[in-house]
Amino acid sequence: MPGFESIIDQQKPIGILRALLEQSAVAHALLFTGIDGVGKQTTGRLFAMAVNCESYLENTNSRVSADSAPCGQCVSCRKIISGNHPDVLHIQPQGNLIRIDQIRALGRTLAMKPYEARYRVAMISDAHRMNPESANALLKMLEEPPEQTLLVLTASETSDLLPTVVSRCQRVRFNPISIPGICRELVSHCNLSPDVARVVAAMAGGSMGRAIAMSRSDWLERRNWLVRELAGLRQAPISVGLALAQRLAQDKDRLAESLEVMLSWFRDRLVRLYGSGKIINQDLISLPDWGSQNENPEMLLTKIRAVRAAEKAVAANANLRLTIEGLILRLSEN
Numbered sequence: 001m002p003g004f005e006s007i008i009d010q011q012k013p014i015g016i017l018r019a020l021l022e023q024s025a026v027a028h029a030l031l032f033t034g035i036d037g038v039g040k041q042t043t044g045r046l047f048a049m050a051v052n053c054e055s056y057l058e059n060t061n062s063r064v065s066a067d068s069a070p071c072g073q074c075v076s077c078r079k080i081i082s083g084n085h086p087d088v089l090h091i092q093p094q095g096n097l098i099r100i101d102q103i104r105a106l107g108r109t110l111a112m113k114p115y116e117a118r119y120r121v122a123m124i125s126d127a128h129r130m131n132p133e134s135a136n137a138l139l140k141m142l143e144e145p146p147e148q149t150l151l152v153l154t155a156s157e158t159s160d161l162l163p164t165v166v167s168r169c170q171r172v173r174f175n176p177i178s179i180p181g182i183c184r185e186l187v188s189h190c191n192l193s194p195d196v197a198r199v200v201a202a203m204a205g206g207s208m209g210r211a212i213a214m215s216r217s218d219w220l221e222r223r224n225w226l227v228r229e230l231a232g233l234r235q236a237p238i239s240v241g242l243a244l245a246q247r248l249a250q251d252k253d254r255l256a257e258s259l260e261v262m263l264s265w266f267r268d269r270l271v272r273l274y275g276s277g278k279i280i281n282q283d284l285i286s287l288p289d290w291g292s293q294n295e296n297p298e299m300l301l302t303k304i305r306a307v308r309a310a311e312k313a314v315a316a317n318a319n320l321r322l323t324i325e326g327l328i329l330r331l332s333e334n
């Protein structure tokens, strides 16, 4: 398993962690914030390895740079990689919540000495999923930190957590990953062609995790299908539009994704009309419908607004079928 260099586009957070390592100034609690799929968990595990890495610790007196940690080879590193280190603990939401029982059980474990680690590491993923009781139980732990223990919390935003929890952690902010960064990874590790990788990377919203999930699913086929359906709407009888609306509304879990594809499609056409900005769906540019006649900016803007309004309505729990039918009818005009 590679070291910190495997984390894409996070030079700043990695720099902070390496500095902590070099100064042997590891805080009691770290809070990693950032959207899903940008490397928070992997970095947490690498940091747990680094603070316990036997070959790095042996050399700290000779001022070896923290760049060499973790080694990935020593007994401690290998135990963490395989998930078998008794002092590296991981709390995750059960269902939607991190429950107070989980935090209490963690507290009981942390009250005892570590088995073998220099630093015991407890990762709490999606810490914003703690209910107030769990958060207060964790707060007590942060107020009286157990010895030789490092807590690593991950969350999307600090605003999702109790301010008292945030203030007791050293915050490390992870950025969304750049489109070229995601693209390179998709081409070299997910077997995507550069053309397709660019589209997926542009639609992944800065999340490597999401990009990988998209590349492993039928996202691309579905986008192609949806764009073809949209392109045919203007000539099709109303029943075809209503059937499309029904299909989209029924596939509730993927509705947000479908609306995103629609937005990107109309946005691309607008960008193309103005001749400025980056086109997301580059690979579809040669479709016959792409440069459809009589297309004008006002028409495209109206469609974009209609999709945005539908997104809002869906988020506000409006009737899905009615919302999407209304949207498709609006998109069929002109």
Ligand SMILES: [Zn+2]
Pocket (backbone or CB within 6 Å): 049, 052, 053, 054, 055, 056, 070, 071, 072, 073, 074, 075, 076, 077, 078
């Ligand atoms: Zn090691």
